[in-house]
Amino acid sequence: MKGLILQKNSTESKMAALPSYGLANDAIDPNFNFRRALKDIDDDLTSSDIASLKFLCRDFIPAFKLENAKGSLDVFRQLENKGLLGSNNLMFLTELLYRIQRADLLRKLAWHPDQVSREIERGRAQLNPFRVMLLEVSEELTSRDFDDMKFMAAAYISRNKLESVDNFLSLAIALEQGMKLTSDNVHVLHELLQTQERPDLKDIIQNYEASISSRGRNSKGSPDDGFPPPPMDKTPQHGPPVPEPFQPPQLRPDNQEANLVAMTQNMMGPAQQGYQQMMQQAGRVPGSQVQQTARVAGQQPPEQPQEPPAGLGPAPADLQATIQRELELRLQEERARQREEMPCYRMDRNPRGLAVIVNNLQFFHDPRLPNSRQRLENREGTNVDRDNLIFIFNKLGFEVETRENITHNQLIDLFNQVRYADHSNFDCFAACILSHGSQGQVYGSDSVPVSIRDLAEEIKSTKCPSLGGKPKLFFIQACQGRDEQPGISDIRVDAGQAPGLEGFQETIPNEADFLLSYSTIPGYVSYRSKTQGSWFITKLVETLDNMGDRHDLLSILIKVNEEVGKAIARKGGGEFKQSPAPVATLRKKIFFSFLRDTRKPQVVPRASTVNTAV
Structure with missing residues (x-):
């Protein structure tokens, strides 16, 4: 009897439908071969690999199930339950292994990295590009880079939650949970990298932003987008959840001033937009400013309250400066907290x-x-x-x-x-x-x-x-x-x-x-x-x-x-x-x-x- 061999489906089967290189053996049940391959992969995955797998699967498996997963086999079972993994359905798993840079494990499935790369280029990718980008950033970060980013993240994440953050992926999850980081707004990553000279990381993020802008221009989606577009109808779908594609601001060719306002609003982060809305609703943004914004955008200006609510300070002359001051204040508070946790010499006299x-x-x-x-x-x-x-x-x-x-x-x-x-x-x-x-x-x-x-x-x-x-x-x-x-x-x-x-x-x-x-x-x-x-x-x-x-x-x-x-x-x-x-x-x-x-x-x-x- 021949030994256990993992074989690809024939070229004809590859051309017949969505490529799914199955496992076959002329003497042993293919399902047994498939499960044996999964077990072999599990044996070779490191704890870091498993953490990366879990992160890439967050769009497909509930968070609490991922947290309770003790190893990669638990993750594989969840993918099987979701219909994303089977003996004749290996694309999702091969893309996972490809993204976490474990090309050596692809051989256990009789795949080659070039095959996975070709399928991704053909628009067959199933993983969220947002998570793929974050994983790429994570893999390029040094421990010192991460320490600097964690320090800066104190401006966005509570102290209690930040204490449990021990790597970039967990930091990204915490930012997501606080709605500071989303698939269509990654501005916070640029802010966290401000103090570091890592143009390679900024290029990864900018390339992702360019890709979501490109997808946004194709409002109906395209098979070449890499990540499946949302369904056109409201029929319940059994496939993996898909995030809404990024939508760029609607520009008007006949009104350049309105376009400038729309682009400026689009460049503002969530915190800035929320602060601006709060100020407008509270009547603390000067009326002329709100009316001017509405006028150039071709909209009716909102009604202004007769008296602004009590308790709000004067309207900021420069919203960006106000946000920057708030960020610096929070950074100062974080530094003060660190100084309280570690004994420090007195250093406040002048002259020192x-x-x-x-x-x-x-x-x-x-x-x-x-x-x-x-x-x-x-x-x-x-x-x-x-x-x-x-x-x-x-x-x-x-x-x-x-x-x-x-x-x-x-x-x-x-x-x-x-x-x-x-x-x-x-x-x-x-x-x-x-x-x-x-x-x-x-x-x-x-x-x-x-x-x-x-x-x-x-x-x-x-x-x-x-x-x-x-x-x-x-x-x-x-x-x-x-x-x-x-x-x-x-x-x-x-x-x-x-x-x-x-x-x-x-x-x-x-x-x-x-x-x-x-x-x-x-x-x-x-x-x-x-x-x-x-x-x-x-x-x-x-x-x-x-x-x-x-x-x-x-x-x-x-x-x-x-x-x-x-x-x-x-x-x-x-x-x-x-x-x-x-x-x-x-x-x-x-x-x-x-x-x-x-x-x-x-x-x-x-x-x-x-x-x-x-």
């Missing part, structure tokens, strides 16, 4: 604290000092970093003080002054040191190294009680490893020229509430452009400027790591990269609760300028 910027540009050798290094080159480009740091720390609400070209003794004296200063009315302290460096050290302008840990020890709570329990932030733009020979280039390194550097010593003070953000990891150099400033400070300033009031400081520094990691230095035929190294003993998160309006310096380096080749 003292920020000291040490900018060592020029270096000299002092022969009277035995540990004064020779031939430390001047740090051209550091003034760009200084100006950018002044800008960003002013914006973050700090009192900023700068020190230029100070020796090692002056650097120590500076931190002594900070130690004895009164920080009682401040929330934190920040220090930025721009200089040459070696492992665990920075250099004074006299080329003498100073231990970073010794500087940090000066402002511990035992020595500076007014900073007790408050975050102390250090940003170090200096090398932490051996020097590299500079080439004729725009790129320089911030390393001391000392041979035989000692092993890297511990630089974190043995106390809580410190953050030391190094421009590079121990043992490696830190790159700086003579005209554009250093890679690290460039991206630190950019990221704080863009995200300083939206994310906690450690998360921002992780973003800085990512951005600096994109830069490449080419030297001596090789390529070199840099990775910053934030280390912390913080006990709480740091959220900057406000930003000042501050003018940017003339030149703030952009991402493209830090990749200058050596």
Whole structure:
């Protein structure tokens, strides 16, 4: 007896009707083969695959039955009950497997991906294009993309419901349930993607919007639409439920002004339309505005109430601005909720604290000092970093003080002054040191190294009680490893020229509430452009400027790591990269609760300028 073989129907049967490649065997009951194939498919499906299957079937199987389905076999039984799956009716299942990118399982049904693709192109697709689009977006999202979208979705979904959302498909379902996302209105997806640079995802959504607009122009539907058109009569149908096709606004060739109004209303999301209707019904949209809209649309203006209902505020001059303000308010509430759930340092005083910027540009050798290094080159480009740091720390609400070209003794004296200063009315302290460096050290302008840990020890709570329990932030733009020979280039390194550097010593003070953000990891150099400033400070300033009031400081520094990691230095035929190294003993998160309006310096380096080749 021949073994179990899955065979396609003949070419003649394919041409006779809607293609349905059945399973046949000349020795075993075809129905047995069919069920055996389903069981084999079930064995190979992952939990993620099953979740995708359930999502694609939401238009055909009731939600509560999908939720109670323990695996794919339960889903298959429901599809059989709906008449969508059988030994001679495999199109629906093959399309499901094709959409979830499990082409390997199609072989168990004796199908090939090219066959499924051809049937879809012929208009035989049965799945809702809306769900197919959402699944495509889901498959392209990274975990970080999803986290950002979930954060933005707090403007549309209640806190209780959002807590149960653990992936994009469940987020889409929650948006559907709240009528924020529908098959003919996916504007909310664009809003959720506003903060992300993912043009590929936006293309998927825009292609779907173009397809539903195309179907909307064919009001009677077409077999080539991919998803079956609604029935022409009111006879009960036993097939799968079909969503109403998208209908574009009715345009009038003789009235361009009316067309503009209709298109504008069509572009508004459900929340905006509902708000506008509420305002019109309550009489809070100016009468002239309502009458003008009705006039250009060729309609009778609605009757205006004599007195507007009490309790409503003044009519918004700009509806879009009103909606935007409401969205920002809800985002602020969500950020406040997150800050309540995680312990955070107090960060609401103005000024927020003292920020000291040490900018060592020029270096000299002092022969009277035995540990004064020779031939430390001047740090051209550091003034760009200084100006950018002044800008960003002013914006973050700090009192900023700068020190230029100070020796090692002056650097120590500076931190002594900070130690004895009164920080009682401040929330934190920040220090930025721009200089040459070696492992665990920075250099004074006299080329003498100073231990970073010794500087940090000066402002511990035992020595500076007014900073007790408050975050102390250090940003170090200096090398932490051996020097590299500079080439004729725009790129320089911030390393001391000392041979035989000692092993890297511990630089974190043995106390809580410190953050030391190094421009590079121990043992490696830190790159700086003579005209554009250093890679690290460039991206630190950019990221704080863009995200300083939206994310906690450690998360921002992780973003800085990512951005600096994109830069490449080419030297001596090789390529070199840099990775910053934030280390912390913080006990709480740091959220900057406000930003000042501050003018940017003339030149703030952009991402493209830090990749200058050596």
